[in-house]
Amino acid sequence: MAKQKIAIIGLGKITQDQHLPVIDKGNDFEVAAVVSQRGLSHNGVPSFKTAADLYAAMPEIGIVSVNTPPDVRHAIAREALEAGKHVLLEKPPAATLAEFEDLKAFAAAKGKVLFATWHSQFNPAVDEAKALLAKHGVGSVKIEWREDVKKWHPGQEWIWEPGGFGVFDPGINALSIFVKILPFAPFVKAATLTYPENRQTPIAAKLTFGSAEAAQPTLTADFDWREQGDEKWHMTIEAAAGHKLRLYKGGAALEVDGKLAVEAPSEEYERIYAHFAQLLASGQSDVDGSPLRLVADAMLVGRRDVTEAFVW
CATH class of the missing domain: 3.40.50.720 (NAD(P)-binding Rossmann-like Domain)
Known part of the structure; x- marks a missing residue:
């Protein structure tokens, strides 16, 4: 073809x-x-x-x-x-x-x-985590998505301007995984957004989520662009049935009860374009806005903190 x-x-x-x-x-x-x-x-x-x-x-x-x-x-x-x-x-x-x-x-x-596109969703480990939580329920999810902005966005001023998303530019990747693996819809209950005194978008954010679930699982996120050393792109998850899961490497690897269950090469964009080809063949669109909605909600309910000026 x-x-x-x-x-x-x-x-x-x-x-x-x-x-x-x-x-x-x-x-x-x-x-x-x-x-x-x-x-x-x-x-x-x-x-x-x-x-x-x-x-x-x-x-x-x-x-x-x-x-x-x-x-x-x-x-x-x-x-x-x-x-x-x-x-x-x-x-x-x-x-x-x-x-x-x-x-x-x-x-x-x-x-x-x-x-x-939500590239972080396109990992076999994410699909497996989704299946396990659908079967065993959700007790808690703790997101830690921390990296060095100077490494991943060197000199990119647009990320600090209104509409640039700040730390939510990488953080929305975690939220895209979050909404995919949960068997219910989360919503933002509280947030603290930390802004450098000389910038228009946040350099860090802490979020607490709720849901309509009767059991009220504990759901939190910690995003930070001031991480030094290796990136921390992972989620610690407890299933309601007691299993402990850890999604890491940005969603490329999954541990279940301390044992590696899934790890695949980082081929998120390969899978995105393969999916796009399938959509074109079928004439169907794929337009999920729920990760963006969570960012918007965090901005609506978030408390603003100010920290020292950021310079490259």
């Missing part, structure tokens, strides 16, 4: 690290063009400064992957849908819930596939 031509909009770090190499080695898609305000290109394919220029010059390309910062993602995705393109969205899918709901409705009205 011939590869489908896809255009990449936004050639930042995540595109360079994940999207381009994954597409190049895969069997489903071929990068046919890119859009980069900085004039970057990839393997000699045509490069355009705007998406409008791309659509005018190469109308035969019917699929785009939008990997820009979230504050401009809605306008770019809507423009693509208006131009008749199927759209893959990097996470988070939009800067606000209203923008996200608008994209869902607009894609449906246009009859186009929209895929809001």
Whole structure:
């Protein structure tokens, strides 16, 4: 089967690290063009400064992957849908819930596939944890998602501006796993958000969740961008039936009662693009906004703390 031509909009770090190499080695898609305000290109394919220029010059390309910062993602995705393109969205899918709901409705009205990706969900260990909790129930979940922002977002000022999400940019990955593995819907009960005195988005956040479950499991999250040394991307889980689970390596590995149960190579983006190909074949969209909703709720109910200024 011939590869489908896809255009990449936004050639930042995540595109360079994940999207381009994954597409190049895969069997489903071929990068046919890119859009980069900085004039970057990839393997000699045509490069355009705007998406409008791309659509005018190469109308035969019917699929785009939008990997820009979230504050401009809605306008770019809507423009693509208006131009008749199927759209893959990097996470988070939009800067606000209203923008996200608008994209869902607009894609449906246009009859186009929209895929809001949550790459951390695409791990076999996450699927196994989901199955175990569905069988044994949930006693508690403790999320610890801590990393060094200087390592993972070097010099990226947009993350500190309104709409940039701050520590929730990586934290939403944990929340995407969280909502997938739970057999019920969580909601934010309380939050403390810590802002550097010179920045507009939080550098750390602590969340407490509730649910409609009668047993009221203990559900917490600790996000921090000031971690030194190795990253801490893990969840400690107790099933209601007594089993102890640990999801770690960003969801790539699972221990059950102290024994390794699942560990797979880090191929989240490979699985994303394979799933996108399936969605295109079936004409179905995949647009779950629940991780974004939890971030929005944390911002609504969160108490604001201020810490020292952040400098690179």
